[in-house]
Amino acid sequence: MSERWEKMDLLQQFTEHIRTLDAWEPDEPVIVAVSGGVDSVVLLDLMGRLPEDVKPNIIIAHVNHHLRGISDDEESAVRKLAERYTVPVYVHHWRKEDHPDSGIEKAARDIRYSFFKEIAQRMGSRAVLTAHHKDDQVETILMKLVRGSALEELKGISAKRSEGTVTIVRPLLPFTKKNLISYAEQRQLRWAEDESNASVKFTRNRYRQTILPLLRSENPAVDDHLIRFTEDLDSLLSLSAPCVEEWKKDILSFDNDALYIMVPALKQADEALQRRVLSSGIKQWSSKQSYTLGHKHIQMIIDWLKASSPNTTLDLPGGLTAERMYDRCMIRKKESDSRYEIESENEIEKKLAVGQWIELEDGSSMGLLTYESFRSRESSQNERHLYLGIPLQSTPLTIRHRHNGDRMTVRGMTGTKKVKDIFIDQKIPRKDRERAWVVTDSTGRILWVVDLKESALSLDPRTDTISYVLVYERM
Secondary structure (H helix, E strand, O other): OOHHHHHOOHHHHHHHHHHHHOOOOOOOEEEEEOOOOHHHHHHHHHHHOOOOOOOOEEEEEEEEOOOOOOHHHHHHHHHHHHHHHOOOEEEEEOOHHHOOOOOHHHHHHHHHHHHHHHHHHHHOOOEEEOOOOHHHHHHHHHHHHHHOOOHHHOOOOOOEEEEOOEEEEOOOOOOOHHHHHHHHHHOOOOOOOOHHHHOOOOHHHHHHHHHHHHHHHHOOOHHHHHHHHHHHHHHHHHHHHHHHHHHHHHHEEEOOOEEEEEHHHHHHOOHHHHHHHHHHHHHHHHOOOOOOOOHHHHHHHHHHHHHOOOOEEEEEOOOEEEEEEOOEEEEEEOOOOOOOEEEEOOEEEEEEOOOOEEEOOOOOEEEEEEHHHHHOOOOOOOEEEEEEOOOHHHOOEEEEOOOOOOEEOEOOOOOOEEHHHHHHHOOOOHHHHHHOOEEEOOOOOEEEEOOOEEEOOEEOOOOOOOOEEEEEEOO
16 A cells, blocks of 8 residues: 555545446445445445545445344344435345255345345446455455365455446455444444354354464465465466467357367367366356356366267266267266166265266266376376276276175285175274265176275286276365
8 A cells, every 4th residue: 555545544545445446426326235234334434424526325225134133133223324324225134934944154145135236226226335345355365265266266356346237346345344443433333243253163254263363473464465466366367368268269169058178179278278268168158057167177177188088978066077079078967877876865876987087976086097098197185096907898887885785805805804894993983884985896896995995806006917097086
């Protein structure tokens, strides 16, 4: 920040920032989302004190989630704020009977934004203002870094984001929570405290209360460094975007039903560019289909296309499948497949052919590669390998959960042993035994109780008779 900026009070800084945002015209209606917490109360007060040449017509939108005992009190406080600032207020009630059994945080967010956009469209407003601030930005960036998000997703919270005819505007992003509380105290504003902010069962609260304070003790400037990192990354992505778009023309095409990859063209690109092209293309294609493929799955597709032969398939999450047909790969919604036999909730069987990868229900994946293909690829730290010298007629392999009476020959032992006894010896909890994966060959012989025991058919990786490698990648 400039020395001039530092000498301003928060209202002056906010006013200057609003001028640079250029998100509305004077007297134009804007929707201000007010929860009743300190952040939104400060935003409302600052908006109400803007100079006339940038001040819009303010309309308050509030959602009563009926999640906490004080939800009605918060609604009452927001209505009093509307009276104080002489502005209209619209309230939406999200009744308890409409709450989902799981994923309530995401559902609540979806309800809020849907209501805000509805009010904006009804009132002829182009802008919905939310009270996200600098601390929210830092927490979001750090959570995405730890989660392993794709590069394009590491930019954090945007100051302005278009959603159809409405723009979501975050005018408090330059200001810290400390700035907002200090302003609220000076102005003697009243706000509600959300007791759920103290609960560490929520991911953001753990970062806010534990992880970030520790990082700040190591370097007080860590917040600014994280934000600068995402700004630099955004600049680099913007510079590379024209190159990515040019490569996409040669590599990708799609329609409503499928995304098509030209394999030779993809292989001509550097691997980093391959990831960017596929990530951009899949995001563009799946935006209307609501499919989600993360960085791990994009890398899985690239590795598979490197090692696979024509007429092989790769199972992907969200009911998608990738099918390679010579020089072209097609990603589409999986059709009914007779290779999958589902006898009961715990009786799932999947067939795995040479050159194929499949995604398992727990998010892990397995691939069966020729030894030559395996040696030409880079392994990740999350992988486990089973080296096999079996003939081709012993494939496809079957991946399933255990059956009653399962027995196997254990590497280094004579005779056979019950899989049940292996679980007991390894002190595997009963619930985990039902989720454990068992791999058999085409004759039903157990080759591997994954991550626990290999059969006598497995080989030492230094053996020169290896024909195939079974790769298991954990979630």
